[in-house]
Amino acid sequence: MYGISGPSLHRLTQETRALGCLHCGSNEYVAIESIDSLPPHPGELHVEVEYACRRCQGSYQHRARFRDVAAILNRTKTLEGLFRFAGEYFHCGEAMRVEGTGVRNIHAPLPAREPELDDGVSVGTRVLRCRCGFRLELPN
Incomplete structure (x- = not known):
C-alpha cells in the first residue's frame, strides 16, 4: 500500500530540484526561458522549467516547484530576453x-x-x- 501520496509523488520529488546554476552555485543570474505544465500530480504544484545562467551561460531544464519559478520571475531583471510561456512569447516583460x-x-x-x-x-x-x-x- 502506498498511502496518501501514491507512488508518483516520490518519483516527482526525486526529479525536482531548486532553480540555480550548478557552476555558480546561485540563482542570482538565472533567466527563465520557458515554463511548461506537468500532468496533474498530488501535493505542491511543479512545472518543467528551462533557464540559463547569464553569468556563465549554463543551460538547465528540469522540474521545479512553481513557487520557486514565480519568485525568480517576480525579479524584474529576469525578463530582459525572450521568454515563452503558455504558447506566448514575451520580450521586455510583455506579450509580443x-x-x-x-x-x-x-x-x-x-x-x-x-x-x-x-x-x-x-x-x-x-x-x-x-x-x-x-x-x-x-x-x-
Whole structure:
C-alpha cells in the first residue's frame, strides 16, 4: 500500500530540484526561458522549467516547484530576453504581438548528381514584434 501520496509523488520529488546554476552555485543570474505544465500530480504544484545562467551561460531544464519559478520571475531583471510561456512569447516583460506572416525558403546545396532536388523548401512563418522593436519570425 502506498498511502496518501501514491507512488508518483516520490518519483516527482526525486526529479525536482531548486532553480540555480550548478557552476555558480546561485540563482542570482538565472533567466527563465520557458515554463511548461506537468500532468496533474498530488501535493505542491511543479512545472518543467528551462533557464540559463547569464553569468556563465549554463543551460538547465528540469522540474521545479512553481513557487520557486514565480519568485525568480517576480525579479524584474529576469525578463530582459525572450521568454515563452503558455504558447506566448514575451520580450521586455510583455506579450509580443503578431505583426504579419511571411514565407521563407530554406535551401541547402545538394550533391551535383541530384540537381532536380535542389529547389529548397518553403515554410510559412508568423512575425511577432515587441513594443521595443524586437522582431521574431517563427514557423507556422
